Structures are given as structure tokens and as C-alpha cells.
Amino acid sequence: MNDFLAARSQMALSLAFHIIFSCIGMVMPFFMAVSHFYYLRTGKPVFRNVTKAWSKGVAIFFATGAVSGTVLSFELGLLWPGFMKHAGPIFGLPFSLEGTAFFIEAIALGFYMYGWDRFNKWFHWFTGVVVGVSGLVSGILVVAANAWMNSPAGFDFKDGVYSNIDPVKAMFNDAWFSQALHMSIAAFAATGFAVAGIHALMIVKRKNVDFHSKSFRIAAVFACVAAILQPISGDHSARGLAHRQPAKLAALESVFKTGTHIPLVIGGIPDAKTQEVKFGMEIPGLLSFMVGGNTNTVIQGLDQLAPEDQPPVVITHIAFQVMVALGMFMLGVSILYFYMLVRKHILVDSRWLLKLFVLTTPLGYLALEAGWVVTEAGRQPWILYGILRTRDAVTPMPGIQYTFYLFSLVYLSLALFVTLLLYRQIKMVPVKYDIA
Amino acid sequence: MVYIVMAFLWVSILLYLLLGGADFGAGIIELFTSDNNKNRTSDTMSRTIGPIWEANHMWLIIVIVILFTGFPDIYASVSTYLHIPLLVMLLGIIARGTAFAFRHYDAVEDYMQVIYNKVFRISSFITPFFLGIIAASAVSGTINPDAHGFADAYIFSWLHFFSVAVGLFTVCICGYLAAVFLIGETLTPAERRRYIVKARSMNIAALVSGLLVFLSAAYDHVPLANWLFGNPVGIAAIAIAVVALVTQWIMIAEGHKTIIRLLAGIQVTMLLVATTFFHYPRIILMSGGRYLSLMEHHGDEKAIQSLGLALLIGSAFILPALFYLIYSFQKKTA
Numbered sequence: 041m042n043d044f045l046a047a048r049s050q051m052a053l054s055l056a057f058h059i060i061f062s063c064i065g066m067v068m069p070f071f072m073a074v075s076h077f078y079y080l081r082t083g084k085p086v087f088r089n090v091t092k093a094w095s096k097g098v099a100i101f102f103a104t105g106a107v108s109g110t111v112l113s114f115e116l117g118l119l120w121p122g123f124m125k126h127a128g129p130i131f132g133l134p135f136s137l138e139g140t141a142f143f144i145e146a147i148a149l150g151f152y153m154y155g156w157d158r159f160n161k162w163f164h165w166f167t168g169v170v171v172g173v174s175g176l177v178s179g180i181l182v183v184a185a186n187a188w189m190n191s192p193a194g195f196d197f198k199d200g201v202y203s204n205i206d207p208v209k210a211m212f213n214d215a216w217f218s219q220a221l222h223m224s225i226a227a228f229a230a231t232g233f234a235v236a237g238i239h240a241l242m243i244v245k246r247k248n249v250d251f252h253s254k255s256f257r258i259a260a261v262f263a264c265v266a267a268i269l270q271p272i273s274g275d276h277s278a279r280g281l282a283h284r285q286p287a288k289l290a291a292l293e294s295v296f297k298t299g300t301h302i303p304l305v306i307g308g309i310p311d312a313k314t315q316e317v318k319f320g321m322e323i324p325g326l327l328s329f330m331v332g333g334n335t336n337t338v339i340q341g342l343d344q345l346a347p348e349d350q351p352p353v354v355i356t357h358i359a360f361q362v363m364v365a366l367g368m369f370m371l372g373v374s375i376l377y378f379y380m381l382v383r384k385h386i387l388v389d390s391r392w393l394l395k396l397f398v399l400t401t402p403l404g405y406l407a408l409e410a411g412w413v414v415t416e417a418g419r420q421p422w423i424l425y426g427i428l429r430t431r432d433a434v435t436p437m438p439g440i441q442y443t444f445y446l447f448s449l450v451y452l453s454l455a456l457f458v459t460l461l462l463y464r465q466i467k468m469v470p471v472k473y474d475i476a
Numbered sequence: 477m478v479y480i481v482m483a484f485l486w487v488s489i490l491l492y493l494l495l496g497g498a499d500f501g502a503g504i505i506e507l508f509t510s511d512n513n514k515n516r517t518s519d520t521m522s523r524t525i526g527p528i529w530e531a532n533h534m535w536l537i538i539v540i541v542i543l544f545t546g547f548p549d550i551y552a553s554v555s556t557y558l559h560i561p562l563l564v565m566l567l568g569i570i571a572r573g574t575a576f577a578f579r580h581y582d583a584v585e586d587y588m589q590v591i592y593n594k595v596f597r598i599s600s601f602i603t604p605f606f607l608g609i610i611a612a613s614a615v616s617g618t619i620n621p622d623a624h625g626f627a628d629a630y631i632f633s634w635l636h637f638f639s640v641a642v643g644l645f646t647v648c649i650c651g652y653l654a655a656v657f658l659i660g661e662t663l664t665p666a667e668r669r670r671y672i673v674k675a676r677s678m679n680i681a682a683l684v685s686g687l688l689v690f691l692s693a694a695y696d697h698v699p700l701a702n703w704l705f706g707n708p709v710g711i712a713a714i715a716i717a718v719v720a721l722v723t724q725w726i727m728i729a730e731g732h733k734t735i736i737r738l739l740a741g742i743q744v745t746m747l748l749v750a751t752t753f754f755h756y757p758r759i760i761l762m763s764g765g766r767y768l769s770l771m772e773h774h775g776d777e778k779a780i781q782s783l784g785l786a787l788l789i790g791s792a793f794i795l796p797a798l799f800y801l802i803y804s805f806q807k808k809t810a
Contacts, residue, residue: 096581103577106530107570113540114566117555124544125552129779132545136783139534139541140790146530147797154805207782437559437630450567454574461582468583 046441047119047434052416053444054112056409057451061105061458063408066175067231067262068098073168074258080161086474090255092156093465093473098171099153100461104454106146119440123423123433126202130195131188133207138181145174176224183223184216190415190425191215191284197427214284218277219415225266225273226411229370230404232263237401238466240394251474260397263404264374270367275330282331285425286340288418291351292360293327294320298341302327307365310357317357351420359413366407373400477784478546482757482770484787485542490748492535494653494741497646499525499532501654503572503600504647505674506593513670518593520661522580528802529576533569538787545783549773550760554610557619557633561606568603571595601647608646612639615755616698620763637692638700645689648682649744656724656740660733672728679721703754710750717746 041049072094079087113135117124148170155164188194194210195202236259242252281289289295294305296315304327308320325335332338342350373396380393423430502521509517525532543551555562572595579592613619613634623629655675662668693700704710720742728736755761760768774780 096583100577100581103530104574106533107573110533110537110569110573111566113537113544114555114562117544117551118559118562121552121556124555125548128544128548128551129546129775132541132775132779133782133786136541136545136786137790139538140786140793142537143531143534143790143794144797146534147794147801149530150528150801150805159804202776205776205778207779435556435559437556438626443563446563446567450570454570457574457578460588461578464583465581472583 041441041444043438043440044431044434046444048430050440050444050447051115051119053447053451054108054115055412055416057455058105058108058112059408059412060405061101061108062175062179063227063405064101064231064234065098065105066172066179067227068094068101068235069168069172069175070228071232071235071255071258071262072098073165073172075254076165076168078254080165086251086254089251089473090258093469094255095153095168096465097462099149100458100465102145102149102171104458106142109142119435120423120430120433121435123428126428127189127424130202130205130207130210131185134181134185134188134211138178138185141174141178141181145171145178148174179227180220180224181211183220184211184213186415187215187219188213189423190219190288190419192424192427215280218273218280222270222273222277222411225270226404226408228262229266229270230408232259232261232266233370233373233397233400233404234402235259236263237397237399240397241401242466242469244391244394244398248469248474251469256394256397260377263370264377267367267370267374267404271371274364274367279331282339285418287342287345287349287351288356288414289331290340290342290344291353291356291418292414293339294353294357295327295339295341297343298338300328300336300338301325302337302339302341304330305357307361308357310353312353349421351418356414356418359410359417363407363410363414366403366410370400370403370407373397477781478771478774480784481542481546481774481780481787484784484791485539485546485770486748486752488535488538488542490745492532492539493649493748494744495528495532496535497604497650497744498653498657499529500572500600500604500647501650501652501678502658503597504604504651505654505658505678507597507601508651509674514593516667517658518579520658520663520667523661528798528805531798531801533573536569542783542787546775546780547759547768547770547773548775550768550770553619553621553768554614554760557621557630558610558613560630561609561613561634565603565606565610568599568606572599572603575599604646604650605643608643609634609639611646612642614759615761616696617761617763617765618696619760621766622763636696638689638696638698641685641689641692645682645685648678648685649747652678652682653740653744656728656736659728660737675728676725679724704750707754709753713746713750713753717743717750720746 072091075087075094076091078084079091148167151159151167152164152171155167158164159167188210191213192210193213194206194208196204236256239252239256239259243249243256278289293302294308294310294317295302301324303322303324305317306321306323308317310317310320328335328337328339342353376393376396380390419425421429421431423433502517502525506514506517506521540551543554575592575596579589579596582588582592613636616636616638618636618639619633620628623633652675655671655678659668659671659675662671690700692698704714720739724736724739724743727739731739755767757770757772758767759770762768
């Protein structure tokens with residue numbers, strides 16, 4: 041493995057890991073706050089128990105997300121010093137604001153976790169809400185920084201010199217809103233389905249049914265609302281891509297040749313050599329229609345780019361198809377859920393629906409990771425789109441493959457530990473949380 | 477505005493050293509506590525540090541963000557030439573942060589606790605040790621951008637007697653801070669006595685390793701004595717630190733917890749003043765007299781402006797909340 045590939049792999053691994061933990065850490069506080077709210081309003085102990093159980097989960101994931109985030113802030117420099125030297129001042133603003141938001145989150149979590157029966161109950165509840173809100177704001181700010189890499193703004197670039205820097209413009213680049221929106225909704229959907237799925241499994245197993253049904257309800261509503269909204273934000277993102285990053289759109293849809301009446305390709309494996317998509321289903325003219333409102337819209341293909349400027353089409357295309365397919369599946373589950381809810385079916389009895397939720401447990405996170413593969417692989421070969429190549433930003437230090445192996449080992453063991461802890465949290469529900 | 481940003485950088489480093497340091501130190505004390513008392517130490521620790529634990533480590537993130545936004549050349553060259561110690565420190569941070577959370581939040585208490593404890597204690601030692609190595613290497617003139625060969629460029633940039641001595645010294649300082657902090661948090665007189673002994677022995681260890689720092693500085697041709705004693709500010713800072721140290725020895729057994737904490741804080745603050753003042757605004761001293769300076773190598777003016785504003789706004793939110801957090805849990809445990 042060469043150093044460049046190792047550096048990219050290490051970064052991808054660190055991000056993939058951090059994304060899961062930070063999303064759970066930013067979304068679960070909202071579930072927790074809702075359940076806590078019900079407890080304060082109704083006084084039913086089961087809601088307090090759910091809240092406490094979830095808050096332990098939040099604390100575990102927050103701690104893990106905090107360290108993996110710290111690691112990333114260093115890895116930017118350890119792996120990509122050539123990028124950070126130029127990019128730091130331009131896109132540092134969202135990171136410095138994120139530092140504040142994250143700090144507030146840590147302080148609020150301290151209040152919340154150790155504040156039971158110590159403070160005014162509504163103040164205590166409010167600190168839980170602050171955990172969620174500041175987590176969400178952190179997430180949005182970090183995504184805004186990533187959006188700047190896709191849609192550079194706020195500086196002039198001439199002869200390798202970055203001048204006329206405007207950090208505010210850089211933060212509010214063209215891509216920030218659609219990316220932040222898409223990511224925030226994705227975080228709610230993915231975490232919602234993951235949490236709902238675990239509780240659904242426990243209901244199916246007939247364990248602590250009341251406790252798990254209450255938990256399931258809260259998580260499932262968040263998940264399903266998010267899954268229904270997500271295609272709208274996805275459509276918004278894709279149309280933005282047509283203007284900002286036509287190369288990425290071309291890669292994810294496998295558009296090899298520029299033209300009008302471009303079909304929407306569903307599934308399939310693109311072949312970069314023959315410039316065809318095998319086994320895919322084509323809906324004639326739909327991509328042109330979706331981008332411009334009529335089938336005469338011109339879609340730029342990969343043929344507009346020199347080979348060394350093209351993103352990797354196979355991985356981007358497949359990741360995109362996976363993301364969309366999973367998104368559609370979750371949309372279906374969500375519609376079904378609301379249909380069943382409106383028809384007043386008693387949830388515990390519709391075991392097939394619960395089993396469907398169990399099946400969906402990991403799918404939200406799979407879709408979310410696939411989406412990040414699309415964003416990141418689709419931006420290649422650039423680290424800063426159109427300006428700086430990833431290859432030119434990598435650290436000169438050799439031997440990165442060994443640090444990559446080391447980090448793989450560390451993240452793998454962390455994942456195992458967290459899984460064990462989670463398993464134990466759930467196993468101990470009858471003993472620690474759902475006490476009659 | 478660049479002065480405001482520099483002030484934030486310095487204060488964040490100081491707060492990380494004091495608050496994060498005390499936090500590392502609690503793990504170090506656990507490491508060097510007899511087996512019978514280990515669990516009692518960790519109970520005291522999670523009871524008292526628990527609520528502010530996450531916040532203590534945010535200062536490091538603030539330091540990093542200030543560096544890469546405001547001083548990108550400094551950030552890039554440090555992370556290139558000190559890649560390996562930074563990496564080890566990161567592994568320490570990962571291990572420590574997760575082990576602390578896991579041992580506290582694991583729903584089942586069994587043999588896994590042994591693993592969490594071991595990981596937590598060892599990484600509590602390793603992380604500040606490498607932080608010390610990094611800090612020392614930044615100013616020891618051993619970073620050589622022209623070096624050929626892996627070892628010269630990426631290993632001997634940080635591996636030498638001086639940096640190792642500073643690493644040990646940092647560990648001792650952390651242990652000392654933690655012991656002084658814990659004295660005020662004890663519930664029984666016996667426990668209190670135990671931490672007083674700990675604080676004294678950590679203090680002696682710090683003095684011994686401090687001596688080692690001077691010896692190794694002489695060996696590695698780092699003009700440390702000149703930095704500390706070659707200017708009035710350095711001399712004054714060291715003098716204040718010594719006075720605080722002596723007062724501390726007299727007062728530690730009977731003094732009020734706020735006073736003895738303050739005295740320990742003054743010692744560490746004065747040490748940081750003395751060690752940073754002489755070469756300010758130069759922050760990285762490399763081989764052959766080359767350097768990176770906060771004044772000459774800061775990033776774009778507008779970036780500094782927005783960073784300074786973000787920090788000012790941020791601290792208006794953070795500081796009151798943080799003080800209230802510390803205040804309310806101090807009050808409730810007292």
C-alpha cells in the first residue's frame with residue numbers, strides 16, 4: 041500500500057467512524073429530551089427510566105465521538121499538511137465556532153448527566169435540550185467546512201496564491217445549506233432507525249414491553265419524519281450539484297457523454313473502459329428532467345474532463361445507488377408506519393412491522409456512510425475542488441501505511457467495546473432502568 | 477486582533493495544562509497508588525471530576541483550531557515533523573477518553589473494569605508525557621526541515637534527552653495538580669492525609685525531574701537557563717513560583733482548599749510564563765536558528781479577525797456556563 045492511498049484510507053476510516061458516533065451523540069439527546077419531557081408532564085416512571093437509559097447511551101457515544109473528533113482535528117494536519125497550510129485560515133471559521141458549540145455541549149452534558157435531583161427540574165431538562173441543539177449546530181458547522189471543499193468560496197486563487205480571503209463567505213458557500221440539511225436529516229433518520237430497531241427487537245422478544253414500546257415510539261417518529269423529508273432534500277442537493285460539481289453528478293449517475301435527454305440510471309455497474317453501465321435500469325430522459333425541469337436539459341458528462349480530472353466513477357455510482365435504494369426502503373417503512381399508526385393498530389401486535397424495523401436497524405447508517413462515500417470520492421481527485429489536488433496535499437512523511445494499520449486496529453477494538461457496552465446497557469434494562 | 481488570538485492561544489494552553497493536567501494527574505495518581513487504594517482514588521475522581529471531565533479536554537481542541545486557522549504554517553510544520561509523538565498522544569487521548577467513559581457507564585461491573593482501569597491509568601501517563609515531548613521539541617531546535625532520511629527528519633526531531641525530561645516533568649506536574657485538587661475533595665481525614673502525602677511526593681518528583689530538565693538541556697545545548705533567568709520577567713516568574721511553592725509546603729496540611737489550589741495554579745502559571753516569555757513571539761525554534769513566529773507567520777489578516785471575533789463570542793457563552801458548572805458542583809459536593 042503506498043503512502044498516498046494509506047493516508048486516504050486512514051482519513052476515510054477516521055471519518056467513517058467519527059460520523060456514526062457524532063451523529064448518535066447529536067441526535068439521541070433529542071430523543072432523550074422528548075422522553076424527559078413526557079416524564080415531567082406525566083410523572084410516569086417509565087419515561088424517567090427511558091430517559092436515564094438513553095442518557096447513558098448519549099454519554100458513551102459523546103465520549104467516543106469527542107475523542108474521534110479530537111483525532112480528526114489533528115489528522116487534518118498529520119495527513120494533509122499541504123491542504124491545511126492554505127485552507128486553515130479560509131475555512132477555519134466554522135471550526136472555531138464549532139469549538140464553541142462543542143464546548144457548550146460538553147458543559148451541558150456535565151449538567152445533565154450529574155444533575156438529576158440537583159437542579160430545578162426544568163433547568164435540568166433544558167440542559168438536555170442544549171446538549172442536542174449544540175450538537176446539531178456543531179454538526180452543521182463541520183458540514184459547512186466540508187461543503188467549502190466541494191464548493192470553494194471566499195478567496196481568490198491565482199498562480200498558487202490564495203488571496204483576498206473572506207472567511208464568512210467561505211463558510212456560507214453555495215453548498216453549505218443543501219449539505220447541512222441533507223446531513224442533519226440523515227442523522228435523524230439513521231439514528232432514529234437504529235434506536236427504534238433495537239427497541240423493536242426487544243418488543244418482539246417480549247422483554248420489558250412497556251419500556252421498549254415507549255422508547256420505540258419516540259425514536260420511530262423522529263426516524264420516519266426524517267426519512268420522508270430526506271428525498272426532498274436529496275433532490276435539492278442533486279440539482280445543486282449539476283451547477284456546482286457537474287463531475288460528481290456525472291460520476292454518481294454514470295453520465296459518460298454530455299448531452300440532452302439523459303436517462304436516470306437505477307442500479308448497475310459502470311464500466312469506465314467501455315463507458316457503459318451494465319445491468320442498470322434506465323428511465324429515458326429523467327435525469328435531464330430532474331435537473332432542469334424538461335428533458336432538453338444538457339447534462340455534462342465525464343467526457344468534458346481530462347482523464348486525470350475525473351472522479352472514480354464505479355465507487356461513486358455504486359455508493360450513490362446504495363444510498364438511494366436504502367433511502368427509498370426507509371421511506372417505504374416510514375409511510376407504512378404512519379399508515380398503521382393512523383389506522384390505530386396496536387403496535388405491539390403488528391409483529392411484522394416491528395420485524396421490519398428490526399431489519400432496518402443498520403440501514404440508515406449504511407445509507408449515511410454511502411452518502412459520504414459519494415461526497416468524498418465524487419470530489420476526487422481534488423481535496424479542494426478545482427484548486428488543490430489531494431495528491432499534492434499529502435504529508436511528506438513515509439510509512440503512513442503503518443499508522444493506517446494501527447488506526448484500523450484501534451477503531452476496530454473501539455467499535456467492539458462500544459458494541460459490548462451497548463449490548464450490556466440493553467441487557468441490564470430490567471435491572472437498572474425498567475424497575476417497577 | 478492578532479494579540480487577542482495569541483492571548484486566547486496562551487490562555488487555552490494554560491487552562492489545558494491546569495484543568496486537563498489535573499485530570500491526567502488523577503489517572504497518574506491512580507497508577508502510582510497501592511492496589512488497596514486504587515479504587516478509592518478512582519471513586520473520588522469520578523465523583524469530583526465527572527461533571528467537568530469532558531469540558532477539561534475541550535481546551536486542546538481550541539488550541540488546535542486557533543493554530544490551524546490563525547497560524548497554518550506553524551500547524552502544518554508541527555504536524556509534519558512531530559507526526560509520531562502527536563500520533564502517540566492521540567492514541568493516548570483515544571484510549572484515555574473512552575476508558576474513562578466506559579468504566580463509568582458500563583452497565584455490568586466485572587472483569588472488564590480491570591481492562592478499563594489499566595488502559596485509563598497507563599494512557600493517563602503516556603498522554604501528558606508525549607505532550608511534554610511535543611512542547612519541548614517545538615523549542616529545542618531539533619526540528620530540521622532539511623533533514624534527509626526518515627530518522628533525522630521524523631524521529632530525532634523529538635527524541636532526545638531534553639524532550640524526554642520535559643515529558644517526565646509534565647507528568648509530575650499533572651500528578652501534583654491532581655493531588656492538590658483531590659485534597660480538597662476528600663471525605664475523611666485519612667484520605668486527606670493520603671493525598672497530602674501524594675502531593676508532596678509528586679512535588680518532589682517534579683523538582684527532581686525539573687533538575688533533570690536542566691541537566692538534559694545542558695547536554696542537548698538548549699539554552700534553558702538563559703531563557704528562564706536571562707530576563708526580568710523570567711526571574712520574577714520563577715521567584716513567584718518558588719514563593720508559592722514554599723508557602724504551599726507550609727500550608728498544605730491545614731490550608732483551605734481554595735488557597736492551596738490557587739498556590740499550585742500560580743506555580744504552574746508562572747512556569748508557563750517563564751518558559752514562553754523569552755522566545756515570544758517565536759513559538760517554534762528549529763535547527764540552524766530558523767524559527768516560526770506568531771507575529772511573522774500568522775495567517776491572513778481577515779482570517780485572524782474572524783477567528784478573534786469567534787473566540788470572543790465563544791468565550792462569552794463558554795466561560796459563564798463553565799463557571800456555573802464548576803460552581804454548582806463544587807457547592808453541591810461541599
